[in-house]
Amino acid sequence: xxxxxxxxxxxxxxxxxxxxxxxxxxxxxxxxxxxxxxxxxxxxxxxxxxxxxxxxxxxxxxxxxxxxxxxxxxxxxxxxxxxxxxxxxxxxxxxxxxxxxxxxxxxxxxxxxxxxxxxxxxxxxxxxxxxxxxxxxxxxxxxxxxxxxxxxxxxxxxxxxxxxxxxxxxxxxxxxxxxxxxxxxxxxxxxxxxxxxxxxxxxxxxxxxxxxxxxxxxxxxxxxxxxxxxxxxxxxxxxxxxxxxxxxxxxxxxxxxxxxxxxxxxxxxxxxxxxxxxxxxxxxxxxxxxxxxxxxxxxxxxxxxxxxxxxxxxxxxxxxx
Amino acid sequence: xxxxxxxxxxxxxxxxxxxxxxxxxxxxxxxxxxxxxxxxxxxxxxxxxxxxxxxxxxxxxxxxxxxxxxxxxxxxxxxxxxxxxxxxxxxxxxxxxxxxxxxxxxxxxxxxxxxxxxxxxxxxxxxxxxxxxxxxxxxxxxxxxxxxxxxxxxxxxxxxxxxxxxxxxxxxxxxxxxxxxxxxxxxxxxxxxxxxxxxxxxxxxxxxxxxxxxxxxxxxxxxxxxxxxxxxxxxxxxxxxxxxxxxxxxxxxxxxxxxxxxxxxxxxxxxxxxxxxxxxx
Numbered sequence: 001x002x003x004x005x006x007x008x009x010x011x012x013x014x015x016x017x018x019x020x021x022x023x024x025x026x027x028x029x030x031x032x033x034x035x036x037x038x039x040x041x042x043x044x045x046x047x048x049x050x051x052x053x054x055x056x057x058x059x060x061x062x063x064x065x066x067x068x069x070x071x072x073x074x075x076x077x078x079x080x081x082x083x084x085x086x087x088x089x090x091x092x093x094x095x096x097x098x099x100x101x102x103x104x105x106x107x108x109x110x111x112x113x114x115x116x117x118x119x120x121x122x123x124x125x126x127x128x129x130x131x132x133x134x135x136x137x138x139x140x141x142x143x144x145x146x147x148x149x150x151x152x153x154x155x156x157x158x159x160x161x162x163x164x165x166x167x168x169x170x171x172x173x174x175x176x177x178x179x180x181x182x183x184x185x186x187x188x189x190x191x192x193x194x195x196x197x198x199x200x201x202x203x204x205x206x207x208x209x210x211x212x213x214x215x216x217x218x219x220x221x222x223x224x225x226x227x228x229x230x231x232x233x234x235x236x237x238x239x240x241x242x243x244x245x246x247x248x249x250x251x252x253x254x255x256x257x258x259x260x261x262x263x264x265x266x267x268x269x270x271x272x273x274x275x276x277x278x279x280x281x282x283x284x285x286x287x288x289x290x291x292x293x294x295x296x297x298x299x300x301x302x303x304x305x306x307x308x309x310x311x312x313x314x315x316x317x318x319x320x321x
Numbered sequence: 322x323x324x325x326x327x328x329x330x331x332x333x334x335x336x337x338x339x340x341x342x343x344x345x346x347x348x349x350x351x352x353x354x355x356x357x358x359x360x361x362x363x364x365x366x367x368x369x370x371x372x373x374x375x376x377x378x379x380x381x382x383x384x385x386x387x388x389x390x391x392x393x394x395x396x397x398x399x400x401x402x403x404x405x406x407x408x409x410x411x412x413x414x415x416x417x418x419x420x421x422x423x424x425x426x427x428x429x430x431x432x433x434x435x436x437x438x439x440x441x442x443x444x445x446x447x448x449x450x451x452x453x454x455x456x457x458x459x460x461x462x463x464x465x466x467x468x469x470x471x472x473x474x475x476x477x478x479x480x481x482x483x484x485x486x487x488x489x490x491x492x493x494x495x496x497x498x499x500x501x502x503x504x505x506x507x508x509x510x511x512x513x514x515x516x517x518x519x520x521x522x523x524x525x526x527x528x529x530x531x532x533x534x535x536x537x538x539x540x541x542x543x544x545x546x547x548x549x550x551x552x553x554x555x556x557x558x559x560x561x562x563x564x565x566x567x568x569x570x571x572x573x574x575x576x577x578x579x580x581x582x583x584x585x586x587x588x589x590x591x592x593x594x595x596x597x598x599x600x601x602x
Binding site for chain 1: 495497498500501502503504505506507508511515516519520522594596597598
């Protein structure tokens with residue numbers, strides 16, 4: 001159901017774009033991502049029996065050997081299913097392995113046990129259907145803003161002219177069209193985030209994996225960026241997996257909030273449907289009665305995990321002392 | 322100063338002069354700085370010249386600067402030095418190119434293939450610990466008196482500097498930049514081109530400055546120990562006939578050449594690293 005509506009949504013949007021940019025898009029998606037090209041053929045078949053998820057983690061465990069020769073479990077038995085087009089946030093206390101989960105979904109990290117799938121295909125190597133927005137600054141400091149944004153397209157074999165014209169369109173979308181020739185160190189933190197957004201979205205991924213992308217920004221800039229992200233997402237039909245430790249942010253943005261337990265070896269302890277109607281205005285949403293009720297309910301659960309984390313930390317400190 | 326002092330009270334004039342002198346010192350214009358440097362040079366050379374002429378310093382060991390410059394001029398105007406310089410430059414350039422290329426290649430390879438790094442690390446450390454000058458005689462035996470023994474010698478000097486800097490440069494690349502490029506679909510080759518090489522460039526350039534000097538050092542020391550041409554050979558010849566003027570003239574010419582080359586490397590560095598924020602701002 002989801003796939004079908006998504007596919008039909010996507011088409012008019014693409015044709016709605018200017019004729020100038022359309023060929024670029026097709027070339028880039030054909031060359032770089034073979035998977036999306038095969039998607040339309042694969043989907044009807046997949047739809048018939050089981051629903052395909054944009055991201056699907058089944059019983060994923062990640063463990064690391066510690067220097068002391070023991071085994072450290074980052075996360076244990078994670079089950080996560082994200083339908084295409086859904087905005088899902090993962091919230092958990094510090095050290096609950098949020099980034100580990102995202103890195104497994106991205107294919108940057110292999111699970112020690114369990115399987116990771118994206119649109120019905122097992123993820124091996126990096127997940128070709130996904131883009132990743134990092135907490136830290138991911139821009140290449142030796143490339144100008146426009147070269148940074150068009151990186152995904154040029155690496156996929158698009159010509160520089162094509163890539164730049166598409167990048168210009170994206171820079172306009174994120175309000176940076178006058179900064180195309182600057183180097184990253186000449187931009188403010190907010191502007192660098194916008195560039196990173198354009199860089200991640202230009203390759204037209206089906207899934208966006210975001211690891212606390214706005215945590216380094218000041219509160220006001222952050223709210224503006226959240227609003228802009230939501231606007232971009234609403235017209236895109238892409239699935240988003242959003243990591244945050246901020247419950248307010250998670251509820252305001254998402255369709256679903258997943259709560260992780262205290263680490264180490266944390267696992268999913270709860271999942272909440274956020275049925276606040278869209279479009280949402282993030283600047284006022286915190287006064288919405290539905291928001292308040294949901295926040296109280298989810299925080300009640302999260303609080304337990306947060307205090308567990310805190311107690312463990314205190315106990316460890318006591319042992320050391 | 323005295324003019325100002327006559328108009329104002331002594332104290333305020335002193336204060337005024339003091340602050341003005343301080344601002345002048347911190348904000349000295351490039352031209353003023355250059356003139357001061359020129360003055361310093363003239364002063365040092367002047368003291369040298371005078372003390373030799375006055376017989377305080379023995380002319381045999383410290384020839385007159387004016388004589389040295391005369392010898393330099395003679396070597397340059399007669400064209401005597403150019404064939405020697407050309408040979409030295411050939412050796413240095415070859416040593417530099419081969420050494421830097423091998424250093425870069427092996428540096429990138431070992432930084433990307435953990436197995437090779439662990440395998441070769443002790444051997445590289447061993448060769449690096451060897452004082453390279455002791456290799457010169459054996460290279461003379463292996464490669465003869467021609468340019469190749471000097472190239473080989475310069476190579477051992479250049480290679481390790483470039484290699485260790487490249488290795489460190491590639492290994493210190495920001496993990497996020499690599500992951501981000503991979504998520505955007507970078508192949509291993511594209512990772513090298515867009516992420517590793519530019520990121521390692523800062524390190525590589527700091528090594529290039531040193532290794533250019535070492536390439537020439539290698540050539541000159543090699544020539545000094547045994548050759549039939551080159552600036553090192555010319556210096557050794559001058560020394561053989563106790564011509565200290567000739568030794569100093571050779572040093573001076575080498576110094577100028579290395580300065581010019583370093584200037585070119587600086588130019589190249591500024592062009593390739595233009596994305597970097599300037600230190601002052």
